[in-house]
Amino acid sequence: EVQLVESGGGLVQPGGSLRLSCAASGFTFSSYEMNWVRQAPGKGLEWVSYISSSGSTIYYADSVKGRFTISRDNAKNSLYLQMNSLRAEDTAVYYCALVCYIPCVDYWGQGTLVTVSS
Amino acid sequence: NFMLTQPHSVSESPGKTVTISCTRSSGSIASNYVQWYQQRPGSSPTTVIYEDNQRPSGVPDRFSGSIDSSSNSASLTISGLKTEDEADYYCQSYDSSIYWVFGGGTKLTVL
Numbered sequence: 408e409v410q411l412v413e414s415g416g417g418l419v420q421p422g423g424s425l426r427l428s429c430a431a432s433g434f435t436f437s438s439y440e441m442n443w444v445r446q447a448p449g450k451g452l453e454w455v456s457y458i459s460s461s462g463s464t465i466y467y468a469d470s471v472k473g474r475f476t477i478s479r480d481n482a483k484n485s486l487y488l489q490m491n492s493l494r495a496e497d498t499a500v501y502y503c504a505l506v507c508y509i510p511c512v513d514y515w516g517q518g519t520l521v522t523v524s525s
Numbered sequence: 526n527f528m529l530t531q532p533h534s535v536s537e538s539p540g541k542t543v544t545i546s547c548t549r550s551s552g553s554i555a556s557n558y559v560q561w562y563q564q565r566p567g568s569s570p571t572t573v574i575y576e577d578n579q580r581p582s583g584v585p586d587r588f589s590g591s592i593d594s595s596s597n598s599a600s601l602t603i604s605g606l607k608t609e610d611e612a613d614y615y616c617q618s619y620d621s622s623i624y625w626v627f628g629g630g631t632k633l634t635v636l
Contacts, residue, residue, distance in 0.1 A: 442625060444625065451615065451627060451628075451629045451630040452562075452570065452615055452617075452627045452630070453627065454624060454625035454626070454627065457623055457624065457625075466623055466624060468624075502569055502570070507575075510575075510579070511558075511575050511576055511579070512572045512575050512581045513560060513562075513572050513575070513617075514572070515562075515569040515570050515571065516569060517569050518569050
């Protein structure tokens, strides 16, 4: 069974940093692309970042480019999101998502809440 | 870049059929697969339709997806509505075959 468990969220001041983690199990993590997606309170879904299975290809939404860094450790079956220079508008639940798992179904974690406030 | 536009909300009675549309602003709806996610209150999204019209294992056949090139839109149809179908539904497609683009979401009320 596919499992994705995010952690690392919390309350941080504007300008601060946080590192989110996503622990994956139930599938061959190193074979699959992954995304981070966020959802501000009461709002819709927003794609944040993409990483290929090997980690060699990475993309970011314009809203986080230059501030967020996605990475993965295939030996540890883990996905990460380093978030720097955080702003109030980054407040959201952050989900890690498995892209196109057999046959081609996307799976989501339960999310971790990031609150940026002074 | 393109946008996906969904109605903000729809409502229908139990046992009836409802259709939620997702219109692509530019480029062909057929050029990239469309996925549909269900998000119940307080829960994370789950896939109910992938690759335009495929249902994951465990999703009832009351859920179906389609695309219409003439209107450049995708649709999610739920028949035999149940109160448990009440949720937010999001369409998603790909930009440049990589980036996920989401519709704004549709709140389905079953009353």
